[in-house]
Amino acid sequence: MNKQVEGIIVSSIAGFYDVQTSNGIERTRARGIFRKNKQKPTVGDRVKIQLDEHGMNYLVEVYARTNLIGRPAVANVDQVLLVISAVEPEFSLQLLDRYLTFFSWQKVAVSIYLSKTDLVSAPQLTEIKQNLNYYAQLGYQVVYNWEDFAQNLATIIKPNQIWTLAGQSGAGKSTLINHLKKSLKQKTAAISSSLNRGKHTTRTVQLFRIGHGYLADTPGFSAIDFTPIKINELCNYFVEFKRVSSSCKFRGCQHLKEPKCEVKNLVEKKQIKQSRYDNYLLMRTEIEHGRLPEYLK
Numbered sequence: 659m660n661k662q663v664e665g666i667i668v669s670s671i672a673g674f675y676d677v678q679t680s681n682g683i684e685r686t687r688a689r690g691i692f693r694k695n696k697q698k699p700t701v702g703d704r705v706k707i708q709l710d711e712h713g714m715n716y717l718v719e720v721y722a723r724t725n726l727i728g729r730p731a732v733a734n735v736d737q738v739l740l741v742i743s744a745v746e747p748e749f750s751l752q753l754l755d756r757y758l759t760f761f762s763w764q765k766v767a768v769s770i771y772l773s774k775t776d777l778v779s780a781p782q783l784t785e786i787k788q789n790l791n792y793y794a795q796l797g798y799q800v801v802y803n804w805e806d807f808a809q810n811l812a813t814i815i816k817p818n819q820i821w822t823l824a825g826q827s828g829a830g831k832s833t834l835i836n837h838l839k840k841s842l843k844q845k846t847a848a849i850s851s852s853l854n855r856g857k858h859t860t861r862t863v864q865l866f867r868i869g870h871g872y873l874a875d876t877p878g879f880s881a882i883d884f885t886p887i888k889i890n891e892l893c894n895y896f897v898e899f900k901r902v903s904s905s906c907k908f909r910g911c912q913h914l915k916e917p918k919c920e921v922k923n924l925v926e927k928k929q930i931k932q933s934r935y936d937n938y939l940l941m942r943t944e945i946e947h948g949r950l951p952e953y954l955k
């Protein structure tokens with residue numbers, strides 16, 4: 659008898675998909691129907707598989723995705739661990755706002771990890787922390803110390819959540835993954851040793867089990883493009899603008915030249931950070947021109 663079970667694709671190699679089920683990992687192949695429909699099963703996809711006692715398991719259904727982000731792509735990302743460096747590359751609020759806006763649009767929660775704190779002076783670090791405090795107050799988790807974070811990861815990552823890393827090139831994503839992998843070695847060993855990989859197969863991205871959730875093992879992505887965002891919706895992805903926008907006089911207020919705008923009012927009162935507002939205007943211009951600035955290509 660054939661049995662159908664559900665699971666999550668944790669890695670894909672040369673046409674095979676490894677699916678974590680409640681009974682461990684099953685190696686499967688995709689049915690031809692996926693190729694015909696130009697639907698490419700992807701790591702992170704929630705799927706239904708058919709187990710065959712003769713050893714050929716098939717992936718029979720891919721459930722609708724909440725999102726598909728990164729390079730290599732991961733589906734159904736719940737949370738991004740955004741790596742921002744204190745220096746090399748220089749700490750940038752503009753960059754931070756770009757990422758936060760992009761992920762807000764993609765309906766992905768974000769935790770912020772500040773890397774390279776060891777390379778800046780105490781006053782520089784204090785200034786950066788003051789800036790990041792604003793974001794902590796908005797509700798973003800801010801992490802300064804990966805050791806603490808690694809220790810608590812199993813409880814921070816909720817059951818079946820999928821986490822991935824993002825951040826500028828050189829920010830320290832690979833370094834962080836390596837730290838985390840080392841400190842989680844015992845817990846992640848199960849997946850790696852249960853699969854005997856061919857030597858010359860191309861690997862894409864693999865999900866590691868952490869507690870009852872998953873973390874992608876590759877750095878995710880550095881460049882983002884939010885020019886597909888509709889310009890009139892951009893303000894909804896700035897969480898503090900969105901929260902107060904019902905107090906603006908006009909419905910659908912874009913917080914530009916409209917009278918009695920609560921966002922502008924709070925910027926003036928310094929309750930909304932000036933740089934957030936400035937970056938909002940910059941992103942509007944960018945969407946209008948429909949292109950990525952040179953330095954992010």
Ligand SMILES: Nc1nc2c(ncn2[C@@H]2O[C@H](COP(=O)(O)OP(=O)(O)OP(=O)(O)O)[C@@H](O)[C@H]2O)c(=O)[nH]1
Binds near residue numbers: 773774775828829877
């Ligand atoms: N001193 C110090 N160096 C760091 C830290 N994190 C990363 N680095 C260094 O910064 C450089 C870039 O780090 P990576 O981890 O390769 O950065 P990445 O984000 O994976 O970069 P891409 O692969 O280009 O996207 C490496 O030389 C790291 O050793 C840190 O916390 N402190």
Ligand SMILES: [Zn+2]
Binds near residue numbers: 912916922
């Ligand atoms: Zn307004």
